[in-house]
Amino acid sequence: MLSAASAPIVEATLPIVGAHLGAISGVFYDTMLAENPELRNLFSRSAQATGEQKNALAGAVAAYAAHLTGAGPDPRMFDHLVERIAQRHCALGIRAEQYTLVGRYLLGAVGTVLGNAVTPEIAAAWDEVYWLFATRLIGREARLYARADVDAGAPWQEHTVVTKVTEAHDTVSFVLAPADGAPAPAFRPGQYVTVAADLPDGTRQLRQYSLSQAPGHTLRITVRHVPGGAVSGYLHEHVSAGDTLRLSRPFGDLVLRDDDSPLVLVSAGVGITPMASMLDHVARSRPTREVVAVHADRSPDRHALRAELAASGARLRSFRSLTWYEESGVPGSRTGLVDPDAIPVPDDADVYLCGPVPFMAAVRAGLRGRGVSEDRIRYEVFGSEQWNTTPRAVPA
Known part of the structure; x- marks a missing residue:
């Protein structure tokens, strides 16, 4: 005060x-x-x-x-x-x-x-x-x-890249294990790690990536190559299986509430990564939980982790999946931008959003207009919008 x-x-x-x-x-x-x-x-x-x-x-x-x-x-x-x-x-x-x-x-x-x-x-x-x-x-x-049992003066832990997997034409996953053979750090679905990348020019840059699978013996991050992106470009072009990366412990407040309430996961682009972790966890631990998964992308070839989410959903008693692609003519999907009025929202559902800020702002506004309460809508964003209490589009 x-x-x-x-x-x-x-x-x-x-x-x-x-x-x-x-x-x-x-x-x-x-x-x-x-x-x-x-x-x-x-x-x-x-x-x-x-x-x-x-x-x-x-x-x-x-x-x-x-x-x-x-x-x-x-x-x-x-x-x-x-x-x-x-x-x-x-x-x-x-x-x-x-x-x-x-x-x-x-x-x-x-x-x-x-x-x-x-x-x-x-x-x-x-x-x-x-x-x-x-x-x-x-x-x-x-x-x-x-x-997290972390010394703030020495926050980084060496991890070995176990595998590198192509997920889409511009997206790859890295499966990581602590280089010292210790167990992978525990985390809650929805959290992220920071990669401290030592770039070829001798500088270091830090980037955060959501963990894209449920907690287990390894960690996984899924990285889209951003045009001109120093770290994403480095990871795509210079890091392979057997290499090491410095990671932080997992952090983040967009975490899955571990109860039986219905769950609505809404993502766009590489925002699918925390949703993949949440859905994987629910399929393993609470298969009777009702889940709706909504995703938007430019085209099917840019839709990372699609088959994996479908496989996780198949293990649930109640699972509905809706996909919007900006390109038309894709069977089984909708064309254009996500229509918030078309998203099935069960009573008392928890809604999680991750994607570009304008996308989240539009979906949130649409769901609020349908009566979904503010405390039921949670979101993740990286960048300056992290300081805002609600996602909003940045004026041009």
Whole structure:
């Protein structure tokens, strides 16, 4: 909770700070990375180039300040936001001491952008906002690291590529086992790992990939080759069976509720990966659970894990599958974009979404319009939209 002295200052200045968050974030990142180039390995090159990384920070700061002043979303939704950030930070190996560095550059950027408008009182109030947020995240991340038995100073574990399997014309799966012969780490269906890829140019880049099969003796990630993608291109072109990859422990808050309620899995593109893990797990552990699987893709040759999901569904007592392809004339599928009104949603079903943000926003809006409650719709997204409490399309 903000102090009595800071609360009115933050409330009064929030619109001004919010209007300049893009510029503040730009100065913050440019200055911090220029003076600490080793931190570039923590951030996606593409996210930096497009400004996505800057938008991520802006969204987090605005959401937390609004939350503290009572102008933000429902507190339960904000709890989900904090959990999502903490899970992502742990997957990236963020350490508590790094918050001091970030805070110094962030608050310095506020002063640079707003100039003399930032009085000592305003600076102190926003410093309090930052450290309330940082303290909350540090505490949660410490608990997540402890639960995963991870040293934040050494978060990576060597894994051997057991097999590499082509799943679609631009998508491959990597089956991975700990290189030291230890058991594969436990995880909950829907979680992801970070791959710390040492690229041929000598740099390291971090990318998160959902685990695409149920927990077992190995881990599996399924990677679509993104045009121009540094890490996906490296994995496709340079990594084969017998090679090693550095992985984080599994993290992520989009996890399957392990009960008997009906389940609706809605995905697009490579967003099918956490759904494959969930469906595989349900088929093994709760085959009487009712499941509806909906997927959208450009064409059948880009539809990864299709046969596997069908095989998992065949082991269930009640399973319905609907597929939309943008290309027409594919027997047994629908043409165009997913129609939310055509998705079967059993009473009291849990709905999980994963795919491009505009896709999830459209499906969510359609399901909400049909009366599906907010707390029954859960989603996964990677990138700046992870800071939002609901998926939304980014304005052009």
